[in-house]
Amino acid sequence: MNPANHRLLLEAHQFLMFGNIDAAIERLRQVLADDPNHADAHALMGGALLAKSRVHACLHEVQLALQNEPDHAGARLIEVRALLLKRSFKIAHSKLDELEEIDPSNAEIHRTRADLFSVQGQIDRAEQALIESLKLDPEDLDAQVDLAEIALQRGDRPKAQHLAEQVIREQASHRGALVLMGFCCLQVGQIDEARAMSRSVLMQNAEDPDALRLLVSIKARENWFLGFWWHLNSWVTRSGEKRTMLILVLAYALFRIVDGALAINDHSSARASVQWVWIALCVYSWMAPAIFIGMLKKELGGIKLSDDF
Amino acid sequence: MNSYAIIDEPKPTAMAHLAVQPVWPLFAVMFGGSWLSWPWFAFNAFAVGSPTKWKELGAVCVGFVGKLLIAFGLIALFDAGVTSQETGFLALIIALDVWKIAVSYWLYITQDRTIELFKYTGGKLRNGIILVVAGFYINQRLLPWIIKQGLFVMVLTR
Numbered sequence: 001m002n003p004a005n006h007r008l009l010l011e012a013h014q015f016l017m018f019g020n021i022d023a024a025i026e027r028l029r030q031v032l033a034d035d036p037n038h039a040d041a042h043a044l045m046g047g048a049l050l051a052k053s054r055v056h057a058c059l060h061e062v063q064l065a066l067q068n069e070p071d072h073a074g075a076r077l078i079e080v081r082a083l084l085l086k087r088s089f090k091i092a093h094s095k096l097d098e099l100e101e102i103d104p105s106n107a108e109i110h111r112t113r114a115d116l117f118s119v120q121g122q123i124d125r126a127e128q129a130l131i132e133s134l135k136l137d138p139e140d141l142d143a144q145v146d147l148a149e150i151a152l153q154r155g156d157r158p159k160a161q162h163l164a165e166q167v168i169r170e171q172a173s174h175r176g177a178l179v180l181m182g183f184c185c186l187q188v189g190q191i192d193e194a195r196a197m198s199r200s201v202l203m204q205n206a207e208d209p210d211a212l213r214l215l216v217s218i219k220a221r222e223n224w225f226l227g228f229w230w231h232l233n234s235w236v237t238r239s240g241e242k243r244t245m246l247i248l249v250l251a252y253a254l255f256r257i258v259d260g261a262l263a264i265n266d267h268s269s270a271r272a273s274v275q276w277v278w279i280a281l282c283v284y285s286w287m288a289p290a291i292f293i294g295m296l297k298k299e300l301g302g303i304k305l306s307d308d309f
Numbered sequence: 310m311n312s313y314a315i316i317d318e319p320k321p322t323a324m325a326h327l328a329v330q331p332v333w334p335l336f337a338v339m340f341g342g343s344w345l346s347w348p349w350f351a352f353n354a355f356a357v358g359s360p361t362k363w364k365e366l367g368a369v370c371v372g373f374v375g376k377l378l379i380a381f382g383l384i385a386l387f388d389a390g391v392t393s394q395e396t397g398f399l400a401l402i403i404a405l406d407v408w409k410i411a412v413s414y415w416l417y418i419t420q421d422r423t424i425e426l427f428k429y430t431g432g433k434l435r436n437g438i439i440l441v442v443a444g445f446y447i448n449q450r451l452l453p454w455i456i457k458q459g460l461f462v463m464v465l466t467r
Binding site: 045056245257 | 315317
């Protein structure tokens with residue numbers, strides 16, 4: 001391999017590790033402009049695009065990686081994670097089965113399967129997959145954090161906290177464990193501690209999605225008016241874009257049908273109330289996110305990034 | 310050295326300086342009508358060189374065809390005596406509006422991703438408020454005339 005490309009690839013990998021996705025993408029662009037058939041670069045580009053939730057582009061890069069190197073395990077795992085984000089669960093499971101046949105001792109495969117089960121709400125199976133993963137690689141801190149997260153999802157906060165503390169003892173700066181500790185603190189109302197956890201992770205990686213989620217949860221807890229929007233938004237968008245669109249269109253149709261029925265039956269005061277509620281909801285759904293994001297940006301602006309980022 | 314292009318990135322054309330945030334065509338459908346909003350969405354897609362521009366143009370065409378089909382379907386039900394005049398007219402208006410919102414919202418979310426990337430790569434966007442206000446004014450002034458032209462024109466423009 002061209003030494004310059006090798007160096008760029010290493011840099012891109014480092015940037016990805018620290019969460020500086022944009023810098024990683026720029027390095028990978030340079031490699032791919034010089035060598036468009038570089039499987040590792042395509043796979044890494046897929047990973048970077050996945051971190052940006054650019055699922056379609058990620059899958060395209062993964063395909064290019066696999067065209068050049070059909071057994072590229074990294075590319076295949078990224079493909080599964082993209083399918084998970086796309087909510088194509090069945091295909092994701094079958095791709096994982098294929099991977100497992102090729103390399104049954106790869107702990108990452110089990111961890112990815114755990115994520116898949118977790119997103120599908122199958123907590124027990126997710127836990128089982130994580131236990132399998134830890135049997136293969138007992139020192140995998142990420143898998144331990146995932147186990148702690150499952151405990152938290154089950155409502156077993158002390159166990160989750162204990163597991164997260166164990167990971168932090170191993171690696172004080174482990175982002176996943178710190179975020180999980182933050183969520184544990186938030187559950188018992190220790191907002192300042194939760195904020196400190198979130199800020200310490202964001203100092204390492206300003207784009208860490210879990211730390212941002214924690215910070216958003218803290219903000220939502222502090223302000224019920226904006227918090228309601230966040231909970232509503234999470235509920236509406238949790239199952240993907242198509243469901244979101246369906247819910248919004250159905251809500252609009254329901255409003256119009258109720259409004260029309262009240263008009264036909266001459267209930268003018270009830271009709272006016274329904275219309276006011278609808279207008280209030282529309283205004284709220286435009287204003288609340290703008291205020292919420294503004295508050296979040298203000299808080300993020302006060303975080304000093306570490307030199308590694 | 311040529312830069313490597315990622316598949317979902319826009320390829321701005323000479324008209325890119327006329328592009329707007331997709332929220333403006335979305336407002337246009339509320340204040341003006343689909344006659345303004347949907348072609349505007351399509352123009353925006355072509356201006357920024359959206360990778361999904363043909364899909365978006367297709368959605369605009371499907372949108373207009375769908376409106377006509379809904380209208381003809383409901384008129385057929387009305388003619389067959391399935392609905393009363395009042396209920397039939399209300400159902401027609403609601404069905405058309407729901408269809409209009411669904412198509413517009415799909416166009417909005419599809420275009421929003423591309424526009425974010427366009428902005429990220431240094432693209433500048435215009436403010437579309439003047440066109441929305443103009444659309445609202447034209448719609449208000451022409452509405453009585455449009456209604457007189459009959460159902461076909463009304464369905465296409467509303």
